[in-house]
Amino acid sequence: MWSSQRAANVPGSVFSLMDAAKSRALGRGLNIIDLSIGSSDLHPPQAVLEALWEAVLDPATYRYPLFSDTAPLRDAAASYMQRRFGVRLNADTELLPLIGAQEGLAHLLLAVTDPGDTLLLPDPCYPPYWGAAAVAGLNVVTLPLLPENGFLPDLNGVNLEVRPRVLLLNYPNNPTSAVADLQFFQQAAVWCRAHGVLLIHDHPYADLTFGDYRAPSALQTGLSGVVELHSLSKTHHMGGFRVGFAAGDARAIAALARVKGATDFHPYLGIQRAAALALSLPHEVGRAGADVFQTRRDALVPALRNIGWEVQLPEASMYAWARVPGLTDSVQFAVQAAEQIGVLVSPGRAFGARGEGFVRFALVQPPEVLQNAADRLGRFSEGHSGR
Ligand SMILES: Cc1ncc(COP(=O)(O)O)c(C=O)c1O
Incomplete structure (x- = not known):
């Protein structure tokens, strides 16, 4: 009971x-x-902590944040995406702040699927994916990530009779730490578009990269049918702040905003200010x-x-x-x-x-x-x- x-x-x-x-x-x-x-x-960088400290002392940050209040963070996210990946986004329709990528994914699945739809999920994967899929009532079909394939899924091996609705990817990957190049995302995006599948790319490790390696964005393949989740938790060490953003296909972002409208009021304004500053810091x-x-x-x-x-x-x-x-x-x-x-x-x-x-x-x-x-x-x- x-x-x-x-x-x-x-x-x-x-x-x-x-x-x-x-x-x-x-x-x-x-x-x-x-x-x-x-x-x-x-x-987190000292300047980010100072921005938060100032915000905490500013009574203008104490009320519920409305969508219009998220504009500075959306703008900062748009310029980060342009600067870092060359991806141009409309900050009003193709970007939405999140209370972390994990929250974003759970709500995004609720926003873009119906119970019984099929989710293609890599195995192994970040454990909350399994829970988010269960909450959304999805039929999970796993894609093995094998060492011999560089921990990349074989999309050509997917049985299309399962009628996939969403493909969830995550590179740099948790737990395998594997990376994927732009060509892989291009092939995945072509495959998704050919089969009417939404590509969700969870990208919290976008800038936690070593040496000369730079991780690409799935949005470099185009925005239509692709949503990417970014987080301030890893590169900026702000896991406890709970802040990130979703970017990509305007229809999916609008659906996500609708679902989130029923569950939350965006991150605290002070955290939004700190996150906007973090995203604008030099690489x-x-x-x-x-x-x-x-x-x-x-x-x-x-x-x-x-x-x-x-x-x-x-x-x-x-x-x-x-x-x-x-x-x-x-x-x-x-x-x-x-x-x-x-x-x-x-x-x-x-x-x-x-x-x-x-x-x-x-x-x-x-x-x-x-x-x-x-x-x-x-x-x-x-x-x-x-x-
Ligand atoms: C793949 C992946 N997605 C999402 C998250 C959580 O991100 P956030 O703190 O933005 O919710 C993690 C955290 O470990 C992760 O590894």
Whole structure:
């Protein structure tokens, strides 16, 4: 009673198991290294914090924000998209602020589908995708992301009898940290347009890229039939602020605005001001954070290879996705690693069936701590029973 079928359909999270394992490890007095959650440990740029501070003291920010109040953030998002990707957007009709990309995706699915429609979902993927699909009552058809295909889906292998309505992609990818080039998005967009499928690209790691690598935008393939979700959580380290934006096809953006009109009033005005400022900062400001993650990547990946784990060198994102030789139960492995050696990683299974055999590391600790985690895991996995 008092739970809908819809609520019951939302899958439980493996992360609560991990949380319980962490509490047990703390209870045993273990020194914990938590690499399980992809929440940046860096701080937002100082100017962004100052903008928020000023806004908090400005009574004009205390009321409900209306659509017209979101114009400065929409304008800032439009110039960011133009500057960064060469994508021209109408800030009135092709952009909408979000209370984070996760909120945006859940509402977007409600806005552009009807119950029973088919969603093409990569497996593995960011776990809330499964829940958002369940809330929207969608029929999920998974697209395996396999290492041999560079963790890109094979769209030509999709059985069109499932009558797909939406394809959801995410590159740079969570959890695999794989990247996709513009040609891949062009092929995906052509495929989607040919089959009447809306392409949603979740792009929170757009600027969390390493070295010379630059991630493209799916909107570089055109706006019709494409919506992209951007976030301030990763590059700007503003995860707790809950702010992002949706950009693309004006019909889908209008539908999203309608659904959101029933559920929220846009982000707090002060957060909008801070986000608008963040989006207008020079690219180099974001690079500084990305360089920190790159240094961590360069510490962890060789350390994992040293203990015999297979891991590619990510070009972007804040993760390393490692295949553990012989691993068949990643959940048991991760829980036991937490309890016995105090190292928390995300079990690959938490991201979908195709994630089994892998674990995901979030690069949210300094290099020496990451190396220490790899050393502990090397010793632990030698004697681990779940492999
Ligand atoms: C692929 C993906 N999408 C969305 C999000 C959440 O973004 P936001 O904080 O903007 O809701 C994350 C966070 O880890 C993510 O990895």
